[in-house]
Amino acid sequence: DAGVIQSPRHEVTEMGQEVTLRCKPISGHNSLFWYRQTMMRGLELLIYFNNNVPIDDSGMPEDRFSAKMPNASFSTLKIQPSEPRDSAVYFCATGRSNQPQHFGDGTRLSIL
Amino acid sequence: AQKITQTQPGMFVQEKEAVTLDCTYDTSDPSYGLFWYKQPSSGEMIFLIYQGSYDQQNATEGRYSLNFQKARKSANLVISASQLGDSAMYFCAMLHNFNKFYFGSGTKLNVKP
Numbered sequence: 001d002a003g004v005i006q007s008p009r010h011e012v013t014e015m016g017q018e019v020t021l022r023c024k025p026i027s028g029h030n031s032l033f034w035y036r037q038t039m040m041r042g043l044e045l046l047i048y049f050n051n052n053v054p055i056d057d058s059g060m061p062e063d064r065f066s067a068k069m070p071n072a073s074f075s076t077l078k079i080q081p082s083e084p085r086d087s088a089v090y091f092c093a094t095g096r097s098n099q100p101q102h103f104g105d106g107t108r109l110s111i112l
Numbered sequence: 113a114q115k116i117t118q119t120q121p122g123m124f125v126q127e128k129e130a131v132t133l134d135c136t137y138d139t140s141d142p143s144y145g146l147f148w149y150k151q152p153s154s155g156e157m158i159f160l161i162y163q164g165s166y167d168q169q170n171a172t173e174g175r176y177s178l179n180f181q182k183a184r185k186s187a188n189l190v191i192s193a194s195q196l197g198d199s200a201m202y203f204c205a206m207l208h209n210f211n212k213f214y215f216g217s218g219t220k221l222n223v224k225p
Contacts, residue, residue, distance in 0.1 A: 033213065043203065043215045056212065089155060093213075100147050101213060103157035 002026070006092050006104035014112050018080040021107045023092030024073060033101060034067055034077050035091040043091075049075065050097075082111045115139065116206050118216035125194045126224050132179070133189040133219045135204030145207035146187040148178065151218070152200040160202075163187060194223045 005024040013019060025032050033048040047057040049069045057067070064083070069075040079086055087110050093101035117136045125131035137146065148160040163171045163178045171178040179188040191198055204216040 042217050045213065045215075048212065091157065093157070100145075100159045100162050100207075102159065103149075105156050108155075 004092055004094050004102055004104035006090075006107050008107060009105065010108045010110075012110045012112065013082060015083055016081045017111075018078065019082045019086075019109060019111075021077040021090050021092075021109070023075045023077070023094075023104060025075070025092075025094035026102055027073070029094035029096055029102070030072070031095050031097065031101075032069060032075050033093045033095075034075070035093065036088045037091060037106075038088045046077070084111045087111050115208070115214035116204055116216035118204055118219050120219045121217070122220045122222070124222050124224060125191075127196060128193055130190060130192045131194055131221065133191070133202050133204075133221065135187045135189065135216060137185050137187060137204075137206045137214075139185075139206065139208055141208060146178070146180070147205040147207065147213075148176070148187075148189045149203045149205060150198075150200045151203065152197075157203075161189070191221075196223050196225060199223045 007022045031050050034046040035043050036046055037043045046059045047067045048055055052069045065079055067077045089106045089108050091103050091106045093103045095101040115138050119134055144165045146163045150158045150160050161171050161173045161176045161178050163180045170180050175192045177190045179190055199222050201218045201220050203218045206214045
């Protein structure tokens, strides 16, 4: 079975540019989570969806961040405009209710 | 409020010895799940073991076991016969309300040859 697929694996861009991170969940998983991991703040939950509906976006740092899940097989996390402090590894994880999450390999984002 | 606490930022263990990584949690919900993940230096997050709040027995998966003490709200991970490949960050996590995950700050384990 294919795991959670994230793209791109690495992204380097200049501040002010729009960044779009993509996630394809494991088929049949009805929950999807976006996390950000930095050395300073550890693993932070940004937003999660259940059955494609955003349930809790309280972790989204500010209005520059937005996430969508238009269907059960695709989600995006967008940063516009990007800033150097957004540099981090962004993980997408999916699961079924009450089951462990399976993580993608992450997107390593560097904003110059 | 802090939901998951891992008090050991770093641990050392000799190869082939057992090691316990501590995790305490906070919840008033009777139904929850506890998980451990491993994150090697390559960065991926690997699920290791799961314990449900109603499970009567401690979970085991190969060399991993979870020492679940419900009254103390602790869910320590025990790794037996440590191997060099066990060197990694280890995260404890709790599933709450069937959908929301809380992660601890992690413990960096170094296995010495």
